[in-house]
Amino acid sequence: MNSYRNTAQLYDLDEREIVKDDISFYMDFANKAGGEILEVACGTGRVTIPLARAGYDITGVDLSSDMLSRLRAKLEQEPIAVRKRVDLYQADMTEFQLDRLFPLLIIPFRSFQLLTEELQPEKCLNRISSHLTDEGIFIVTAFKPYAVLDESWVQPESEDWIKVVPISGTKVRRTNIKRRIDLKNQVTYPELLYYIEDSEGHEKVYIE
Structure with a gap:
């Protein structure tokens, strides 16, 4: 399980368009769902x-207590009206139970594909079904490869982004290694590496 224990506080430093350009899409469907x-x-x-x-x-559900802690800290910087609109629960996406229905349910940014065990996707979809109104909308985003993934997916370390944190001057550089692939089950095993360099040049590395 990847709980982002070491890197939740670094997650929001990613400012690439890929983490921004879907927001308007969800806004449009929130307006259509009306609830x-x-x-x-x-x-x-x-x-x-x-x-x-x-x-x-x-209402937000997430498995990682560290990611939710980061979200709660960000909410503390928001107006009271915004904070009151958000409820948060720590739970596995294959097991959560909130005892109410929603007209719009979303799983953004390929998170559904973290379910790599045989029964996990079905269990998650059962949870979704039990929380969706009869006319509700369910949106799940997924990465679709152009073909069956093979050994060519495995790649050495490459850079994703670099960010210098204001005030502290800390430099964060994230890279990725496409470490290995399970060909039979089409499951990939990437690693994300965060190189953290302080203003004096001392460096630490965190791996997810």
């Missing part, structure tokens, strides 16, 4: 907070 939203795998609130700022009530 409370359930976001599964809400993480640090990349989608949660913009929706709450726009006036939507949203």
